[in-house]
Amino acid sequence: MADNIFEVSDLRVDVADMTRKPLFGPAPRLEILKGISFTVPRGVVLGIVGGSGSGKTTLGRTMVRLAEPSGGRMLFDGHDIAHLSDAAMRPLRPRIQMIFQDPLSSLNPRLTVGRTVAAPLNARANDPRVGEALEHVGLPAEFAQRYPHELSGGQRQRVGIARAIAMRPEFILADEIVSGLDVSSQAQVLMLLEKLVAELGLTLAFISHDLSVIRRLCSRVIVLRSGEIVENAATADLFERPQHAYTRELLDAIPTPDPSIRW
Amino acid sequence: MLDGRGSIRRRSGARLWLSAVWLTLFVLAALLAPWISPHDPLAQDLMLGRLPPAWVAGAEPGYWLGTDSLGRDVLSRIIHGARIALVVALIAGTATCLLGSALGMVAGFYRGWADRLISRLVDIWMAFPPVLFAILLIAVLGTGLTSVILAIVIIDWTRFCRVVRAETLNQSKMDYVHSAKVAGFTRLRTLATEILPNVLPTIIALLTLEMGIAVIVEAILSFVNLSISTDQPTWGGMIAEGRTSIHQAWWVLVFPLVALFLTVLSFAQFGDGLRERFDPVLR
Ligand SMILES: Nc1ncnc2c1ncn2[C@@H]1O[C@H](COP(=O)(O)OP(=O)(O)OP(=O)(O)O)[C@@H](O)[C@H]1O
Numbered sequence: 001m002a003d004n005i006f007e008v009s010d011l012r013v014d015v016a017d018m019t020r021k022p023l024f025g026p027a028p029r030l031e032i033l034k035g036i037s038f039t040v041p042r043g044v045v046l047g048i049v050g051g052s053g054s055g056k057t058t059l060g061r062t063m064v065r066l067a068e069p070s071g072g073r074m075l076f077d078g079h080d081i082a083h084l085s086d087a088a089m090r091p092l093r094p095r096i097q098m099i100f101q102d103p104l105s106s107l108n109p110r111l112t113v114g115r116t117v118a119a120p121l122n123a124r125a126n127d128p129r130v131g132e133a134l135e136h137v138g139l140p141a142e143f144a145q146r147y148p149h150e151l152s153g154g155q156r157q158r159v160g161i162a163r164a165i166a167m168r169p170e171f172i173l174a175d176e177i178v179s180g181l182d183v184s185s186q187a188q189v190l191m192l193l194e195k196l197v198a199e200l201g202l203t204l205a206f207i208s209h210d211l212s213v214i215r216r217l218c219s220r221v222i223v224l225r226s227g228e229i230v231e232n233a234a235t236a237d238l239f240e241r242p243q244h245a246y247t248r249e250l251l252d253a254i255p256t257p258d259p260s261i262r263w
Numbered sequence: 264m265l266d267g268r269g270s271i272r273r274r275s276g277a278r279l280w281l282s283a284v285w286l287t288l289f290v291l292a293a294l295l296a297p298w299i300s301p302h303d304p305l306a307q308d309l310m311l312g313r314l315p316p317a318w319v320a321g322a323e324p325g326y327w328l329g330t331d332s333l334g335r336d337v338l339s340r341i342i343h344g345a346r347i348a349l350v351v352a353l354i355a356g357t358a359t360c361l362l363g364s365a366l367g368m369v370a371g372f373y374r375g376w377a378d379r380l381i382s383r384l385v386d387i388w389m390a391f392p393p394v395l396f397a398i399l400l401i402a403v404l405g406t407g408l409t410s411v412i413l414a415i416v417i418i419d420w421t422r423f424c425r426v427v428r429a430e431t432l433n434q435s436k437m438d439y440v441h442s443a444k445v446a447g448f449t450r451l452r453t454l455a456t457e458i459l460p461n462v463l464p465t466i467i468a469l470l471t472l473e474m475g476i477a478v479i480v481e482a483i484l485s486f487v488n489l490s491i492s493t494d495q496p497t498w499g500g501m502i503a504e505g506r507t508s509i510h511q512a513w514w515v516l517v518f519p520l521v522a523l524f525l526t527v528l529s530f531a532q533f534g535d536g537l538r539e540r541f542d543p544v545l546r
């Protein structure tokens with residue numbers, strides 16, 4: 001078992017740039033990730049921040065191999081998964097899970113919560129592991145019979161989390177999972193994540209553009225700007241001694257309560 | 264809070280039950296035709312020609328819906344005609360549905376060359392006027408029940424294919440499909456257990472619609488005398504015969520037409536009703 005659950009070196013992702021495609025011939029390539037290197041040590045909660053369009057989602061989707069990188073290496077527990085085929089990737093899938101941003105679209109609308117959580121386990125909806133996973137995320141076991149549209153936004157996101165942890169993965173990627181929720185459900189989901197990380201010994205990569213959320217949850221942070229890492233530091237260091245101008249810009253954008261304003 | 268669901272359900276309930284009642288009658292008539300029809304549908308009696316229905320002056324007791332110009336009982340012929348209508352609706356409807364939906368799902372989910380091939384085929388198919396296409400096919404295949412069913416399947420699979428492909432394409436872009444990939448599902452399993460349940464309501468609505476359409480197509484082919492042999496009573500054949508004597512005996516035309524109309528309408532309403540009743544998302 002490698003110490004680093006992920007070792008990413010010189011990761012590149014590009015897509016065909018259809019806006020500049022000539023009438024004939026192939027479209028030019030547009031680089032979205034421009035050679036990214038970082039490691040994710042086991043048991044760490046890694047924050048990935050950056051402005052809109054900086055490539056966070058692309059990086060996340062590549063790490064869980066929903067997308068294939070165009071270059072570089074990506075070691076998961078010592079295996080290079082950068083270019084594995086779907087079939088070769090399948091045995092590793094249960095160890096790498098993802099929680100999606102939009103819980104409504106990431107839950108199958110015509111399957112009950114129980115079946116949604118049970119399917120990846122190849123189990124039935126009344127399998128004890130389903131109830132256990134729901135309990136872990138603070139949902140009553142009866143919710144297994146509900147359909148996603150019968151839940152609130154925060155409850156749906158909990159189901160998304162339950163599905164991911166039910167497989168007992170080693171690594172979970174969470175892409176902006178609280179940005180669609182109101183403030184109080186955000187706080188609840190974050191608290192839940194903190195608890196799960198501690199209880200289950202998860203390694204988590206947490207994508208967000210909200211630095212206050214990152215500060216609370218993550219022990220390390222990488223800052224992305226237009227497909228490049230501009231800073232990679234422990235959270236405390238980053239917030240106290242930001243090295244890069246872009247990081248300072250992001251930090252300044254955090255709204256702080258201003259005592260000079262009267263109600 | 265105001266919620267429209269209650270009233271929608273009540274309305275769809277009436278729709279579902281009314282259409283279910285008519286379809287049950289239709290199926291029972293078809294299954295039990297030899298035992299329940301009051302007369303032999305083929306027995307001619309020129310003494311009893313063009314008898315009006317029972318509530319019109321000059322009617323003969325026992326001939327509820329009157330007789331045609333050859334003295335054959337209209338009600339018995341409608342009941343026997345339901346047999347062919349039922350066989351065509353079930354077999355042609357189901358086969359069309361299976362073929363079209365399978366191709367549509369493959370095209371919409373796997374994309375690539377399969378999609379290009381299937382979509383081009385659909386485009387080419389759609390360029391033929393369907394009725395001419397049917398007549399042409401029957402000319403090649405010969406008349407008979409099997410040819411009618413084959414013709415319907417060959418012509419109408421595109422109706423399913425187009426709609427199911429579009430729906431599958433939509434569903435394939437949803438995050439739950441990505442989520443299935445992350446969970447390690449094979450492509451086929453994703454298609455069968457994640458996407459199919461979401462396309463199924465559309466397929467079922469189309470299927471019942473297609474059953475109605477199959478009945479109409481059979482009637483049209485009977486009408487142009489290209490369907491089943493003429494001695495077997497069919498609704499389309501009856502309408503064709505009734506047309507020639509519309510001024511002397513309207514009932515020969517009107518009653519099979521009403522049976523056809525109610526059956527086709529019920530199939531469509533039944534499909535919509537089923538969807539609204541059993542789809543967990545709409546419910
Ligand atoms: N299929 C694509 N074709 C062309 N450009 C793309 C494609 N996918 C992503 N991009 C571009 O890549 C860049 C990174 O996108 P990505 O979604 O990873 O950003 P992000 O950091 O997640 O942003 P946000 O915070 O808004 O979610 C963007 O500039 C985007 O326009």
Ligand SMILES: [Mg+2]
Nearest residue numbers: 056057058176
């Ligand atoms: Mg994003």
